[in-house]
Amino acid sequence: MQVQVHTNQIEGSARLQEWVSAEVMDRLDHFDEMLTRVVVHISDENAHKSGSDDKRCQIEARLKGHQPLSVTHKADAMGLAVDGAAEKMRHALENLTGRLEAKTVSTGRIADAGDVQLSDALLEEEFLEKQDDLERG
Known part of the structure; x- marks a missing residue:
């Protein structure tokens, strides 16, 4: 996963960028396989x-095969803003993966037991009809 950090109205030192990258990667590491890139924008809305x-x-967050997800968090301190946004993104990704897993299960499962029994009964009936036709034939 690639993390890009952009700053606005804040001095974007290498130390700040490393800290933000590490914080975001730590929170989103579980989703590394599905993420291509994460872009972080940090700003001070009231300037100085x-x-x-x-x-x-x-x-x-840019996801493989899906639309990007975006979250925002505001706080009194930069650390709190980054922590809050990273936590919101983690929740958003958990929610997305949960929906994707539910979709896979619902479309990939075999029919329920009632449908299977009905199908078996129809197959048995078809088999018996063919046996009767062979015996008469």
Whole structure:
């Protein structure tokens, strides 16, 4: 999984980018096989003014064979914003994989027991009819 970190109104030091990449990779490591790229946008919405919930982290996950997922989290501190967004993305990916597994099970399963018994009865009836035709023939 490739993690790209973009900053806006924040000094994007190499240390910050490494920390954000490590934090996101740690939270989303379980989904590594299904992710091609994760893009993280970090910004300070009020620039150099202080304010509540002015740090914003948006994470966009690019999935193999699916539309990208995007989540956003705002907080007072950058660390909290990154943690919150990473946790939201983990939940979104868990939700997606759960839906995909349910879809596979519902389309890939054999018919329920009642359908199987009906099918067996029809096959038995067809077999007996062919046996009768052979005996008469």
